[in-house]
Amino acid sequence: MTLSSSPTRPVGLLLLAFAVMAVFALCADAYRFRDDESSELSHLLMKLRRDQHRKHCWKYSLDGLTESQLTKCAHRFIHFANQQLRKWKHRSSLASFHYNVNINKRNKELLTRVDTKYRRFSSKLTLFALKFKGKRMSGLSASDARMLRDLQWNMVFGRRKDSSRMSNLDSQLSQSYDTAVGCYAPGKCLDSGEDNVKNFFRTKNDYDQLRYLWKSWRNATGAKFRNAFVERAQLLNESVRPAGFKNYAFFEYFTDFEDPKFPETVVSLYNQFKPLYEQLHAYLRHRLHQKYPGKFAANGLLPGHLGDDPWGSQYTKWHNEFVPFPAAESIDFDGILKDRERRGLLTVPQLPHVADEFYRSLGLPKMTETFWRKSVFLKPKDHKMNCHGTAFDMHSASRDDFRIKMCTRMDMSSFSTVHHEMGHIMYFMLYSRQPVLFQGSANSGFHEAIGDTITLSVKTAEHFQAIKFAKHLNDTHESQVNTQLTQALENVMFLPFAMTVDLWKWRYISGEVPKEQLNQDWWRLRGLYAGVGPSVSRSEADTDALSKYHAAKNIGYVRYFISFLLKFQFYKAMCEEAGHKGPLSTCDFYKSTAAGDKLRRMLQLGRSKPWPDALQQLTGRRDISADALMEYFQPLHNWLKDYNAKNGVPVGWTVPANPMQSAST
Numbered sequence: 001m002t003l004s005s006s007p008t009r010p011v012g013l014l015l016l017a018f019a020v021m022a023v024f025a026l027c028a029d030a031y032r033f034r035d036d037e038s039s040e041l042s043h044l045l046m047k048l049r050r051d052q053h054r055k056h057c058w059k060y061s062l063d064g065l066t067e068s069q070l071t072k073c074a075h076r077f078i079h080f081a082n083q084q085l086r087k088w089k090h091r092s093s094l095a096s097f098h099y100n101v102n103i104n105k106r107n108k109e110l111l112t113r114v115d116t117k118y119r120r121f122s123s124k125l126t127l128f129a130l131k132f133k134g135k136r137m138s139g140l141s142a143s144d145a146r147m148l149r150d151l152q153w154n155m156v157f158g159r160r161k162d163s164s165r166m167s168n169l170d171s172q173l174s175q176s177y178d179t180a181v182g183c184y185a186p187g188k189c190l191d192s193g194e195d196n197v198k199n200f201f202r203t204k205n206d207y208d209q210l211r212y213l214w215k216s217w218r219n220a221t222g223a224k225f226r227n228a229f230v231e232r233a234q235l236l237n238e239s240v241r242p243a244g245f246k247n248y249a250f251f252e253y254f255t256d257f258e259d260p261k262f263p264e265t266v267v268s269l270y271n272q273f274k275p276l277y278e279q280l281h282a283y284l285r286h287r288l289h290q291k292y293p294g295k296f297a298a299n300g301l302l303p304g305h306l307g308d309d310p311w312g313s314q315y316t317k318w319h320n321e322f323v324p325f326p327a328a329e330s331i332d333f334d335g336i337l338k339d340r341e342r343r344g345l346l347t348v349p350q351l352p353h354v355a356d357e358f359y360r361s362l363g364l365p366k367m368t369e370t371f372w373r374k375s376v377f378l379k380p381k382d383h384k385m386n387c388h389g390t391a392f393d394m395h396s397a398s399r400d401d402f403r404i405k406m407c408t409r410m411d412m413s414s415f416s417t418v419h420h421e422m423g424h425i426m427y428f429m430l431y432s433r434q435p436v437l438f439q440g441s442a443n444s445g446f447h448e449a450i451g452d453t454i455t456l457s458v459k460t461a462e463h464f465q466a467i468k469f470a471k472h473l474n475d476t477h478e479s480q481v482n483t484q485l486t487q488a489l490e491n492v493m494f495l496p497f498a499m500t501v502d503l504w505k506w507r508y509i510s511g512e513v514p515k516e517q518l519n520q521d522w523w524r525l526r527g528l529y530a531g532v533g534p535s536v537s538r539s540e541a542d543t544d545a546l547s548k549y550h551a552a553k554n555i556g557y558v559r560y561f562i563s564f565l566l567k568f569q570f571y572k573a574m575c576e577e578a579g580h581k582g583p584l585s586t587c588d589f590y591k592s593t594a595a596g597d598k599l600r601r602m603l604q605l606g607r608s609k610p611w612p613d614a615l616q617q618l619t620g621r622r623d624i625s626a627d628a629l630m631e632y633f634q635p636l637h638n639w640l641k642d643y644n645a646k647n648g649v650p651v652g653w654t655v656p657a658n659p660m661q662s663a664s665t
Contacts, residue, residue, distance in 0.1 A: 056076070058128045062135065068139065070136075071139040074132050074140055077132075078147050081125055082147075082435045088118045088121055094394060095115070097392050102380075102384070112171040115171075120157065123156040125151055126155070127156060129151035129152045129154075133152060147437040153243060155248075169228050169231065170553065177221060177553070178386055180192060184209040184213040193387065195387040200213060201310055210305040210306065211305045211535045211664060214304060214536075215535065217310045218547045221547040222545065233248070233508060249506035258610065263503060267499075269565060269625075270529060272627070277493075280492055280636075281302070282650060284322070285531075287318070302532045302663065303662075303664040305535040313494050314489060315493050319489055322485070324482055324485055325478035325481060325482055328479045330479055334412050336464060340469060346410070348409065348414075351377075351418050352367075352404070352418050352422070354415075355419045358457075361590055362590075362596025362599065364426055364596050365430070368401075374401065375404045376404075378407065387407035388549070389406035389418070389420070389421050391403070391428070395439075399433075404422070422451065427450050430600060438608040442606070449570055450603070457574075481635050484585055491629075494560075495561060495565075496526075498557060500529055501545065501548060501551050501558070502558040502561075504522050504525055520659060522543075522544055533659065534661075535663065536664065537661050571628070571632075573619040574592070574595040577592065605617065
């Protein structure tokens with residue numbers, strides 16, 4: 001129909017169409033899916049399905065094509081994949097964001113539907129990409145060859161029911177985890193959600209209440225997820241065989257780190273910082289044994305319920321009580337922030353703007369207008385939200401839609417989190433000009449390390465003075481050691497937990513450990529690398545690893561282990577670029593455009609180059625190492641060795657024959 005053939009009705013229809021589009025635009029600001037957004041999603045999915053019915057060379061046999069024709073076909077296929085993947089990623093991110101900021105049945109169903117369709121499309125792409133495997137295409141550019149390889153390194157759900165089942169498992173686990181409730185005494189329970197449980201652990205010290213909550217949270221989560229974990233492991237293994245991988249465990253770490261012996265590499269990295277960890281563990285166990293006499297062995301495993309969270313992964317809540325030099329001036333970051341709030345100098349909604357100003361001081365781009373409109377920084381009062389801080393790349397055609405969702409508070413934890421999440425956003429923004437297949441982290445550890453590198457800079461006395469949040473602070477050697485203890489309880493204590501989650505998963509999925517020994521193997525690894533044991537005796541039915549969100553949802557966790565090492569390498573490189581003098585732990589590279597420019601050059605690469613190339617761009621070296629971490633904590637390490645030796649503190653631990661027996665007496 002043309003305007004000339006029917007002048008009245010087409011104009012009316014066009015006006016109606018513009019009106020509908022305007023309604024869609026207005027509703028885009030909403031923090032949950034509404035009918036118009038669901039309709040928009042359905043429309044786009046239909047459009048994509050129509051596109052798939054077009055004739056493409058890669059849908060047919062490639063055997064009769066010449067090398068030149070093959071090369072052209074591969075190039076067209078890669079172009080098609082980039083176009084369509086952007087659309088799918090956009091819809092997947094949209095569905096995920098709205099489910100996470102408004103947890104309800106409708107959003108859950110929509111997320112499941114989108115993820116199922118995305119998996120099917122991704123599987124088709126991989127099957128098409130595998131047709132080119134082994135074909136000679138000398139004219140294919142290095143960039144296209146890398147993208148084609150990435151398309152071949154993917155999961156394939158050959159049967160529709162497998163894809164649907166995987167999406168349903170993910171959805172069920174998400175909802176069950178997000179609505180789980182923990183109790184700290186009979187009949188005394190917290191509001192639902194992990195955030196409330198973590199807050200209780202972070203702020204309470206009652207030994208028996210913490211132990212009760214430790215067990216209660218596992219009853220509400222891990223114990224219920226065992227069958228789903230076993231079923232999903234089978235589906236995952238089946239999904240990677242078409243691409244030529246022997247099991248999902250090998251697929252996961254090889255496609256990320258391109259290291260066929262990566263689990264051994266992880267253990268080797270652990271051994272680099274083990275001397276520091278053993279001294280820190282000994283000191284912490286010694287002080288906790290003094291606080292809770294008779295509750296656990298002075299030379300044994302630490303009970304798992306004494307940390308900042310129900311997994312015993314970090315222990316920062318003890319830094320004030322166990323500070324090495326009580327008389328030395330220590331920096332109370334929480335107190336400084338709350339004081340500014342009390343005096344009307346700082347509000348919770350202003351914290352993201354403080355983080356934005358830090359990145360801009362490095363000469364990096366400012367957050368987009370869409371970011372400020374669509375991010376969610378405050379916990380809603382009228383519906384449930386997943387408060388875990390998360391950054392989203394919406395993969396919009398305009399390349400300006402990036403979002404954060406978190407429940408911000410006026411404390412150092414939120415101050416650090418918003419700087420960390422904005423690091424993800426900065427990575428999204430700077431690699432957004434790459435093809436979609438290259439829009440990602442050089443390896444999974446890079447993405448996490450960027451924001452963490454920034455937090456190392458902002459969590460210094462020097463930075464709080466630079467942004468005029470605090471007057472001159474007397475940063476003596478003693479106060480530096482005090483601050484380093486806080487950092488070590490957060491960073492060093494975390495590393496063994498971070499490596500164990502995926503090592504445990506890989507050992508089962510690869511067939512190294514039978515399902516009848518899942519929980520035993522978890523506690524054997526926790527004891528071996530962390531010196532941590534269960535707070536009450538456990539059985540195989542408990543499956544305690546799955547009480548952690550990432551383990552339950554199959555979200556790779558070794559990235560945090562790698563990122564916690566990388567961030568010290570990144571930090572040291574940026575401090576050197578900024579011209580820092582003095583102990584590494586006192587560096588603040590705020591306002592250093594030289595450091596920012598070096599960071600920018602690495603981030604712009606995305607995953608277009610092998611990760612050692614990206615690492616070399618910033619640090620000058622091509623290997624991941626604990627050297628920078630050990631240098632950072634050298635003053636604390638020296639003090640710990642001296643203290644433990646002088647006070648006869650036992651160093652090390654032994655894992656019992658039954659690692660599931662209680663470490664608490």
